[in-house]
Amino acid sequence: RRDWMMNWQFNWFGWSFYLAIIACIFHLATAFFAGYQGMNKYLHDTFDYEKVNQEIDKRATLRDSALRNRTPPVERIDMWLEFSIAIIVLILLVLAYVLRPIYRPCCLPDLRDVHVVITGGSSGIGKELAKQFLDKHQARVTILARNQKRLDECRQELAPDNNERLVCLSVDVSGAYSAVQKAIEQACQYHGNRPVSILINNAGVFFARAFDETTPEEFEQMIRINYLGAVYCTKACLPYMRQLGSGRIVLVSSQAGQLGVFGYTSYCATKFALKGFAESLQMELARDNIYVTVAYPPDTDTPGLAQENISKPIETQLINETSGMLSAEEVAQKIITSTQKGSFSCWFGINGFLLESLTSGAQPITSTLELIAQTLTIGLARMIIVGLLNTFYGISKNKNLKKTK
Numbered sequence: 001r002r003d004w005m006m007n008w009q010f011n012w013f014g015w016s017f018y019l020a021i022i023a024c025i026f027h028l029a030t031a032f033f034a035g036y037q038g039m040n041k042y043l044h045d046t047f048d049y050e051k052v053n054q055e056i057d058k059r060a061t062l063r064d065s066a067l068r069n070r071t072p073p074v075e076r077i078d079m080w081l082e083f084s085i086a087i088i089v090l091i092l093l094v095l096a097y098v099l100r101p102i103y104r105p106c107c108l109p110d111l112r113d114v115h116v117v118i119t120g121g122s123s124g125i126g127k128e129l130a131k132q133f134l135d136k137h138q139a140r141v142t143i144l145a146r147n148q149k150r151l152d153e154c155r156q157e158l159a160p161d162n163n164e165r166l167v168c169l170s171v172d173v174s175g176a177y178s179a180v181q182k183a184i185e186q187a188c189q190y191h192g193n194r195p196v197s198i199l200i201n202n203a204g205v206f207f208a209r210a211f212d213e214t215t216p217e218e219f220e221q222m223i224r225i226n227y228l229g230a231v232y233c234t235k236a237c238l239p240y241m242r243q244l245g246s247g248r249i250v251l252v253s254s255q256a257g258q259l260g261v262f263g264y265t266s267y268c269a270t271k272f273a274l275k276g277f278a279e280s281l282q283m284e285l286a287r288d289n290i291y292v293t294v295a296y297p298p299d300t301d302t303p304g305l306a307q308e309n310i311s312k313p314i315e316t317q318l319i320n321e322t323s324g325m326l327s328a329e330e331v332a333q334k335i336i337t338s339t340q341k342g343s344f345s346c347w348f349g350i351n352g353f354l355l356e357s358l359t360s361g362a363q364p365i366t367s368t369l370e371l372i373a374q375t376l377t378i379g380l381a382r383m384i385i386v387g388l389l390n391t392f393y394g395i396s397k398n399k400n401l402k403k404t405k
Helices: 012-045 049-069 073-098 124-135 148-158 177-190 216-244 265-288 303-311 314-323 328-341 349-359 368-396 399-403
Strands: 115-119 140-145 166-170 198-201 247-252 290-295
Touching (some): 115 177, 115 216, 124 140, 124 148, 124 328, 140 148, 166 177, 177 216, 198 216, 198 328, 216 247, 216 265, 216 290, 247 265, 265 290, 314 368, 349 368
Parallel strands (some): 115 140, 115 198, 140 166
């Protein structure tokens, strides 16, 4: 059991912090007591004029002696310099203790023969993730998707020589939980009963429509696939990760999961939900050595994005143009790196960093440097985001755009 290591009573840094505070309190109390005694003596002596005169002569003698043997200015400067350094060190110790990472995941440098499950892996980011896990890391990959035809094409492209490291299973992750559970069991059996080490919840649908034009059925579909699909797969894989004693769970969100965007009332809601799910889940799984990562990619050059652009409102297109576009290869590479490190957040580009700083809130941290960067830039990020919001609202309030639809 490692529970005792998490107790502050056995944390040497915590003891150092408390001892430093006690030492400061002791020195302050000593100084106060000495000052109090000196003041009492001074007040008592002021009523005895003979003693006052003697004290004046004594002080004059001491003054003359001090002038002859006074401490050089350099020594006084050294004394104040030492005192200042001690205070700075104490402040740094306090900050280091307060700002320490909540948990420290171990890096996973070697992913060879690690069982990775990727949902929605038949195209786009998921497909590129599977390719990199197979080619660069020699991992064992399971792809879950609905469309059997796409799965067959994906397998032919990624494993033309019938690579035993890849298995593609057709399952609707938003359907019955029992079907998802059965697919995970089949995947583990195929890979020699290897438990799932890494789960990447990438399956999702997205379309851009104004709220008035989105049907209740479309809201329900979005919630079932984008949110409940991730919940079902996570629940099905967790027993295997606990059996292994470690694991990684990745939730592929979006920058639309950090900022509300015109036309994404259904999509943004499901992506925002993933962050709340991840924060609560990480708190529960920290003691099990299982770590959660939330990825916030911007628009990515995939077939899904091209399909979305056909029916996307003009306002949404203009707003999305401000964030730029990345390739699926770039996004997949950054997600894998963050997964190996166990980082809670995976952001992309300067816009992603500003959004991450602004929306970090009460999410856990794994790096003190990351926390300091967020703390120092949150004010600037707020000013920049407000400027962008003014632009976005200017676009959405433009009545001429509505007439051109």
